Amino acid sequence: MNKLNTHQNSEETAESGFISRNISLPLEIRVHGRGGQGGVTCAKLIAATYAQLDFHVQTFGDYGAERTGAPIRAFTRIDRNTIKNRNKVYWPDHLLVLDKGLLGPSLLDGVSEGASLLINSSETPASLRKHYPQYRLAVVDATGIARKYGIGTSAVVIINTTIVGAYAAFTGLPLEAVRRAFEFFNFGDDFEAAQAASEAVAIFDYSGKRSAKKTEVTPKSSPDTEVLPLTSHLKDIPTALKTGAWSTQTPIYQEYAAPCSIACPAGNDVVGFIQMLKEKGVTAAAELLLQTQPLPAVCGRVCPAPCMHACNREYYDGPVNIRSLERWIADNDETKPVPMEDPKPLSFAVIGSGPAGLSAAYYLAMQGQQVSLLEKEGSLGGVLRTGIPEYRLPEQILDRDIDRIVGLGVETICSSPVSKEDITRLLKDYDGVIVCKGLGLAFSLEATGSNLPGVQQGLDFLQENKQSVAQLSGNVLVIGGGNTAIDCARSALRSGASSVKLIYRRSRAEMPAISEEIEEAIREGVQILTQRQPVAFIGDDRIRGVLLAEVDLGPEDEDGRRKPLVTERTVELDCDTVLLALGQEKDLDLVPAGAKIKGNQAWDKDSPLHLWFAGDCLTGDGTVAHAIGNGRRTALAALATCRGEEQPSEKSFKSTVAPAHIRFSHFPVIPPHQDRHRPSTSWHNNFEEVNQGLPGPGEAERCFSCGRCTHCDTCLVYCPDGIIFREGKDYRIDQEYCKGCGICVAECPRRAMEMIDK
Amino acid sequence: MGLELISANHAAGLAATLAGRANRIGRGFCCGVYPITPATDCMEFLCSQEIEKSKVVRAESEHSAMAVCIGASAAGARSFTATSANGLAYMAENCVTVAGLRLPVVMMVANRTMGPPWNIWADHGDSLMLRDLGWLQFYCADNQEVFDTVLSAYRLAEDQRVMMPAMVCIDGFTLSHTIAQIEVPNQQEVDSFLPPLHIPHQLGSTPHALGQIEVAHQVASHRKQHHEAMTAVFEVYDQIQQEFRDIMQRDLADPVVPYRIEDAETVIISMGTIGATAEQVVDQLREEGHKIGALRIRMLRPFPAELIHESLRSARRVAVIDRDISLGFGGVLWGEIRTIAARDKLVQNYMAGIGGGDVRPHHLVGIVKDVCSREQAAEPVIMEDLQ
Secondary structure, three states, rough: OOOOOOOOOHHHHHHHOOOOOOOOOEEEEEEEEOOOOEEEEEHHHHHHHHHHHOOOEEEEEEEOOOOOOOOEEEEEEEOOOOOOOOOOOOOOOOEOOOOOHHHHHHOOOOOOOOOOEEOOOOOOOHHHHHHHHOEEEEEOOHEEEHHHOOOOOOOOOOOOOOHHHHHHHHHHHHHHHHHHHHHHHHHHHHHHOOOOOHHOEEEEOOOOOOOOEEEEOOOOOOOOOOOOOOOOOOOOOOOOOOOOHHHOOOEOOOOOOOHHHHHHHHOHHHHHHHHHHHOOHHHHHHHOOOOOOOOHHHHHHOOOOOOHHHHHHHHHHHHHOHHHHHHHHHHHHOOOOOOOOOOOOOOOEEEOOOHHHHHHHHHHHHOOOEEEEEOOOOOOOOOOHHOOOOOOOOHHHHHHHHHHHHOOOOOEEEOOOOOHHHHHHHHOOEEEEEEOOOOOOEEEOOOEEOOEEEEHHHHHHHHHHHHHOOOOOOOOEEEOOOOOHHHHHHHHHOOOOOOEEEEEEEOHOOOOOHHHHHHHHHOOEEEEEEEEEEEEEEOOOOEEEEEEEOOOOOOOOOOOOOOEEEEEEEEEOOOOOOOOOOOOOOOOOOOOOOOOEEEEEEEEOOOEEEEEEEEEHHHHHHHHHHHHHHHHHHHHHHHHHHHHOOOOOOOOOOOOOOOOHHHHHHHHHHOOOOOOEEHHHHHOOOOOOEEEEOOHHHHHHOOOOOOOOOOOHHHHHHHHOEEEEEEOEEEEEEOOOOOOOOOHHHHOOHHHHOOEOO | OOOEEEEHHHHHHHHHHHHHOOOOOOOOEEEEEEEOOHHHHHHHHHHOOHHHEEEEEOOOHHHHHHHHHHHHOOOOEEEEEEEEEHHHHHHHHHHHHHHHHHOEEEEEEEOOOOOOOOOOOOOOHHHHOOOOOOOOOEEEEOOHHHHHHHHHHHHHHHOOOOOEEEEEEOOOOOOOOEEEEEEEEHHHHHHHHOOOOOOOOOOOOOOOOOOOOOHHEEEEEEEEHHHHHHHHHHHHHHHHHHHHHHHHOOHHHHOEEEEEEOOOOOOEOOOOOOHHHHHHHHHHHHHHOEEEEEEEEEEEEEEOHHHHHHHHHOOOOOEEEOOOOOOEEEEEHHHHHOOOOOOOOOEEEEOHHHHOOOOHHHHHHHHHHHHHOOOOOOOEOOOOOOO
16 A cells, blocks of 8 residues: 555655555545534544644535534545645545444445454444445444533534544554644644543454545436426425435324323323314213213202313413303203123112212213112211302202213112211122211311300201201301302302301312302401401300401411411401301211221221222312212222222323423414302392303313413424325324424424424 | 596505405415515405405414414415515515415505615515515505406416515505505406416315425425426416406516617616606607607516517617615626616616615606616616705
8 A cells, every 4th residue: 555655756755654555645535424423523523633633624514404413524535735635525534433323324325445444433443344344344342432421412422533543553643743733723622532532442454455446426416306396286296205214213293291180189180081072072971071070960050170270271372161051061961871791790879979979970870789878867968969059159050960870780779878887788789888978067166155156056057058058147157168168158148148157267279168159248248357266155045146256377387288387366246146067077987896907998907898988088189079089989999899890090190281392373362261159139038049151162272272382383384394294183204304303293283292312 | 348547556455355355155265464565554454344255364473474474375375465675574474475385465565665774665685685586576566456467466476376475565655655546446356367266285184294405406496496387377377367467457567567668779777666657758758759659667586587678679878777786796687687688788787776765857857867878787876866
């Protein structure tokens, strides 16, 4: 091989430190990398290194429509004289491959036998050697070295400087020249890594002769193929650039959990039923809703609707009125669910016909099981019938939901209280027993005079009121801040009270009652006194006043609420009736003697009994939705246990859609549709339903459909390459052309897509 | 057919309106517009018209206005817009797009001086800025021509052999705000002249991308096809003139309008309203016995090289009057004429009426005298003293 002998006027200084049998002039170098790896800079540094040795150099990048990850090329020419050739390098003497993923037949275009090939790869050099025996080969793990020296970021390692060290060792360039080139371009800090690469590089010499023959170069695209006129086709004609090869990521369609569905204690597929209502109508929506919600007419009225508090539209123009949409579906659908048939049905006794019991009975019956529903009162419904006033939940509405459940063939046994002893018998008669007896005793207030006539439990008052309107008069005080308290206050107004005050020990914001109910109570004339606590009931043979102490709010306690601190500051308030609505205890008094509750099942020592507890008696959560969800899950778990099957699991998601994921600009501002209300002047002595619900299902249009594709075509429309296609009811992405730009994912209004690494 | 007294701005708007209605059995009419003096009247007229199956979108910029036209046209609607000077400059990026996408949008440009220095009067520099983008370009001399040119621009732009946007240029104020009588065809006549728009690459129910990335040879092929479509214009224009005559019972002006040129030894070449003044001057100088003629270039793109070459057969001296200046070169029209005038002709450039200066007959007489006194062409002359 020639020793740089193409020039006669020898410049000893330039040659002295750098003579290699691998260099012949003019020298052409080609660097292959990906956009972002620094391939162009690499070629530039190599040129600068040669320039340190007084060679003429030329270096340039092959720019196109690149972006991160796109294959790029860069070129360097070295000569003793001025370089006039301005073409790209087609027949390189030295080829640098910065990303092993680029290695393919066309990459080696024009590289003749015996040429020098430097590859960045973590593979063992010997294994690569097998693939490229016809070249002088060098292999270095530049990525590993650059990462070790912290060049780039943890996600994107930049190797352009490191690999120059390996190149110097491969070609015999003096490292001192490399160091000076680095300093010239302010890369001095990277020199150590380059030095490490020069030591780590594995070099395989080529024993044969360097071929002088120019090898074939495949054209980038074929000009032979006809270029159709723009005006002759209605479809996208693929360009010759298969840009899919550029991508390191690709979009996929992916469902994420909607915050409303996650928040629903009953486990309703909220976004699902709303979208169903929008797309397929009320019957389809009802069918989906009934899969988790046996009492939609009830929940559509009395649920505190945590879904609405979680709704992402809250951060835009107000949450979707989900509760009333549920109500609208329930009130406008006559679907009769069809239970599954089980040739060998099991028998279950469900004790208590409140929301948990009704839910358990419904889902067992839907699974084709025989269910007996035992209720201590004369009619079904539990607290729904006794504790929720008529103006909020009319009886015929409750009956509609209950009739649907009973209509499945559930045996109902009313006026049948169950004792601990009965449980033992029931366990013999039935394959499984589920206790859903609801909350137990109501809390009382430890204050003098709490036994005075005129001081009454609110729940008792509400139950009496359901049978015949109780007659009240004068001033009524309600103690408590939950829904029962509000129900008592508004019922008292309807029963003849001349004034109603509600006393709550914490602040208004902390009242657990549904905020709309509080608003309505105030509108109807209920006065709310917060941060007050009765410390004594005053009266001789009957209540006539209450001593109220002011309450300061102390530090937060374990549930995040501020602890009420009763002060010495008191005031006396006249009253004629006091209704206590302070909540109730959990109630597990039906657990057989000697048995223990583990989770939701009773165990006798080490053996499980076919006895489950569900709803408020177990959890004390206190909402209909919680009871419904717990009732269903317990019933299906009990069924699986009795059948000896695996426990059922619910759909799980990778993550939830947050407000930041929603592209608000995609949606027009539409304030929530409000429920219609009876005029507040008509409440007196009137228990007719106050809230008349929505006039139609239009509110469903407001649902963002968080995390669930609505086939809105946004991805398809925004794809800059037009390579997303409708296919059936889904979409297809042409991977041959998808550059992985991520615009479809960024534009998706509802996070129904994501980018994944290829 | 009826006679109307109307400004050229309104004539352009009226022609677009009739053309828009003529596409009612197609996909209707949709425009994006944004006001700028002196084109504002035209868009105002359009906004005041009731056109069935139409939408005139008042966009927030010229750039967006053209974007609306692109979308509308790509969806098969007939489209129109009007602008001037710096508004056209702001629109330019989308003017490139609409040409590259081969969409037959018609635009009226009321020629106005590019600022700064700020000036709202006639100057061809604005539309000439876009000369090479792949638009058809016409320059008009009177109100009737404005009306006829807008109408026939649709017919030409939408011809399947042509299929590209067309720009109808009218001198700002001098023409745009001048009111004169024009003959206006009725809707039925327009309907038979302008069949419903059919865009072969129209967007349909299945979205697809327009204007994808292409490699070098594909771009070269598409440019060649566009260029060849330009070349096809002359033949198509002949046919359109024939149909226009059959339906409207009058003539549609030629791409190049010669005036008393048969034996002319000296020819004044110009574009726009200066061409009308030139005709007066020709009459005047003919009276005095000078063998003089005028040539008005109505169609600048495609460039009617052969027609011009033919018209200049007898000429020995040619005065090219440019209402524009390509800084560092001279008049744009002069540059073009020089490429086709035979070597034995004296071609002298006069830049007159720049910045809206009023080019009056005595200026042209002076030009003729100047060119006749020359033995050989000199550097282009910039006439600075016009008011």
